[in-house]
Amino acid sequence: MKFKGLFARLSGLLFPPVCRMCNERQTVFAPRLPGVLCPDCMNRWNEELAETCPACGKVHAQCCCIPVVLRDAGCDAFVHLSAYRAHRKTAAGALILRCKDNNDRDVFRFLAKELSLPIRAFGYDNDVDMITYVPRRRAAVQATGHDHAKQLASTLAHELKLPVQTELRRKVLTKQQKQLNAAEREKNAAHSFELASAADVSGKTVLLVDDVCTTGSSLAACVALLKDAGAARVICAVVAKTEHK
Ligand SMILES: [Zn+2]
Ligand SMILES: [Zn+2]
Structure with a gap:
């Protein structure tokens, strides 16, 4: 392990990494990963991590507020790191785009490590039986060659030493659904997911992972499916959440 760390530092000196936000080649090592x-x-x-939740006044990682749409779907707890603003000028926005577009393993490891901190602080890692994720649309997976929510969930599972399982999948869209625009599809989220054939969540505490929670409708649809299938508790974890006034 020591040797591995030394190797990482040496290769970092020889091949200085590029910052995933500003794209500058790094000459100084940042603390943490x-x-x-x-x-x-x-x-x-x-x-961004030090910003506070407007509802409870705590920093995001300590906030226990559950978005209404998720609470209505049966979500038992919600973990997030920061507020989400969908552009590259925020660190969270830049890193999330990096995950989506580049399948950047170092970024997944960084985000998984950061996300594991509040999950451990709340003690959820002791309760969770399995980690699962909100699957991407097939077209998105085909376009980028990966499902970044799955990658994030797998990396987080590795970090927390918990099993990751594919419990949910996207339904094959009907012709009518394919003609919907993004906003209409979002509304249609409840009809977009189904349980994977081998899903077995009965009596289990499930940690449901996604990169961001914007309207929350995809997460809510997945929470409802897991709860209907008998999950005892569903805890949602995302990197960033859009704040609704
Ligand atoms: Zn930078
Ligand atoms: Zn809060």
Whole structure:
């Protein structure tokens, strides 16, 4: 393990990593998992983590508020790291886009590590039986060659030493559904998912992972399916959440 760390530092010196937010080649190692963010962008990330939830006043990672749409679907707890603003000027936005577009393993490891902190702080890692995720649309997986929610869930599972399982899948869209625009599809989320054929969540505590929670409708649809299938508890974990006024 020591040797591995030394190797990482040496290769970092020989091949300095590029900051995933500002794209500058790094000359100085940032604290915590070096290589993903330069020190300036790491400060940016930390500033975003230090922002507070407008409802409870706690920093996001300590906030226990459950978005209404998720609570209505039966969600038992909700974990997130920061507020989501969908552009590259925020560290969270930049890293999430990196996951979507580039399948960047270092970024998945960084985000999984960060997300594991509040999950451990709340003690959820002791209760969770399995980790699962909100699957991407087939077209998106085909376009990018990967499902970034699955990658994030797998990396988080590795970090928490918990099993990851595919419990949910996208339904094959009907011709009518294919003609819907993004907003209409979002509304249609409840009809977009189904349980995977081998899903067995009865009596289990499930940690449901996604990159972001915007309207929450996809997460809500998945929570409802897991609960209907007998899951005892469903805890949702996302990197960032859109704040609704
Ligand atoms: Zn940077
Ligand atoms: Zn809150």
